[in-house]
Amino acid sequence: MTTDTIRVDRAALEDFCARVFQAHNLSEADATIAADVLVAADARGIPSHGVARLPRYVLGLATGLMLTDVEPEIVRETPTSLLVNARGAMGAPVSAHTMNSVIDKARQTGAAFGCIRDSNHFGIAGYYAMLALPADMLGIAMTNTAALGVPTFGREPFFGTNPLAFAAPADEEGAFVLDMATTVVTRGKVEVYDRAEKPLPEGWAVDAAGLAATDPTLILQNLTVQAGGGILPLGGLGELFSGHKGYGLAVMVDILCGVLAGSSFGADIADQAGSSARVSHFFGAIRIDTFRDPRAFRRDMDHLLRSLRSSPPAEGEERVYFAGLKEFEYEEACAREGIPLTPKVYAQLKETGAACEVAPPAVL
């Protein structure tokens, strides 16, 4: 972080976001959840999904891309399943409610799953998977997103970044929290290279002919005008580095979200001018004690995660991490020192707040 990084208190930032959401017709309860999810991204070191998106959410609420006057509807329900139609509502509140229902169902039955259709961006997938941790459950969360990923051997986008998250509790080591896009990188990463005017590493993207391409401006422009080409799945180009596996994972996420929810999937999910992609989510919870004593499970998780964390680093590297460790350490630092924001993001927050008469969080 540069020296001109601004720091704000986490609770104050949450409160600010919640007030802004309330000023845009979200109920107090929903606004609180939406703020919690947004700020969790900043606090976990994923600013691409954090309050930098607040102006976009506010615009979505103001223009009706995300609806505030709808009540999500339960389409189908069994003791182990739940299908919800969000009816165009904001993604985070309905997602938190649904994941909590899934956890309640798993408490009764041992394992449960939920789908949401006709939803909007839900923030970081890991947030919902982690809701299962205090209940001594394994948590799962996925979402499909607007198509930008090109199938192995293909040239046109057919899947989104389609992240999947999986969380498992430990004791002293906290938890294992995997939260990953199934594309090799997200669109945000390509935008970072574009702003820096740096060529992309070969293996991230292809042009409209499906050939390896390294010009970020071209890739982004092709995606915007739907000219073909886009981002490659995890594993990269072709099959040499197993790009077909990342492609398979991306489609698996789309099946569990879009197809299982009976909603849009594949290339049909696209952001258009004036309308946002209606996306679908998938959630799951599995009670650990249906297999073994959760305390013994968490003890073994400590052993596994500690072994990984303390395993010898490669020459020239400092440490070995496990999924979620960087984020936990970042979150601890934020609790001590406040959440870092760039001056640009802070200025945006001030502007967004001023438009609805909400004072920005104090600079620490």
Added chain:
Amino acid sequence: MTTDTIRVDRAALEDFCARVFQAHNLSEADATIAADVLVAADARGIPSHGVARLPRYVLGLATGLMLTDVEPEIVRETPTSLLVNARGAMGAPVSAHTMNSVIDKARQTGAAFGCIRDSNHFGIAGYYAMLALPADMLGIAMTNTAALGVPTFGREPFFGTNPLAFAAPADEEGAFVLDMATTVVTRGKVEVYDRAEKPLPEGWAVDAAGLAATDPTLILQNLTVQAGGGILPLGGLGELFSGHKGYGLAVMVDILCGVLAGSSFGADIADQAGSSARVSHFFGAIRIDTFRDPRAFRRDMDHLLRSLRSSPPAEGEERVYFAGLKEFEYEEACAREGIPLTPKVYAQLKETGAACEVAPPAVL
């Protein structure tokens, strides 16, 4: 395939393998399952997991690495879960039984999961995931394996190839069947390069210092003598191509198999001279009709898979596939023309059969 490829009838090959297994003290029922799983790999174009392994299985049965006189034991059971101790038995029969029990439980409850501990190699993970398809369920199967994969930024093996499989039914398009190692490649692929005396693509493996390495002989030797180094996770070296995601997936599989089953995990799973790694498996089944009409689901799956299959190929490529398509096409060809075997593998089968007085399958 070269012109000297030998072809045999699938049923005859299954029958041969089953007789060999019976001659090594497997019950008729278990021998039939073990043969079915083994031959399914050859019939689906995955010969690395097929009858080429028969001599190894027979040796394992003969030397007691895999036990035949044990009855797998149910350790814990609920309406949505099952934990089985295989007590060192062969992997395939207990895995098929357990997956079928998981499917039965899901039939009652909507979703169910099973773990097996103290097991042995179970063959191709996709076989078990696909057992869910006729029941209109989503199928899941995973296994941990002997450690050979090196964590991102690390230098010592801490996870196996840890494959995960996911199957979802379609109608005319068959099914989507993802069956993938979470390492960038398997040990078998490195062995192929070693035999061909070709350098590995950079991004497949690291040496004992954790640095990128391309000498297959060195990599395999280091693994054998546990000198450090090994195969990289899906995504390759470091974080530039998201190797940390493949690393995360490999550990997720280990958590669902080894930790959830209360068995060995991580670096503790290792093949030693005279004893095979005791591995653990994880299975799951989710009933589609708890979310929507399975016919509508399969119709949408047809639409999704057909869209992918008929999407325009990249310049220089012929086709776009979806996960499982190559295998289905290969299986259809095998049904028409017989299963191809190399002369070497056929000679091994003859030898293995001769040792226990079982006639080899006729050459077509």
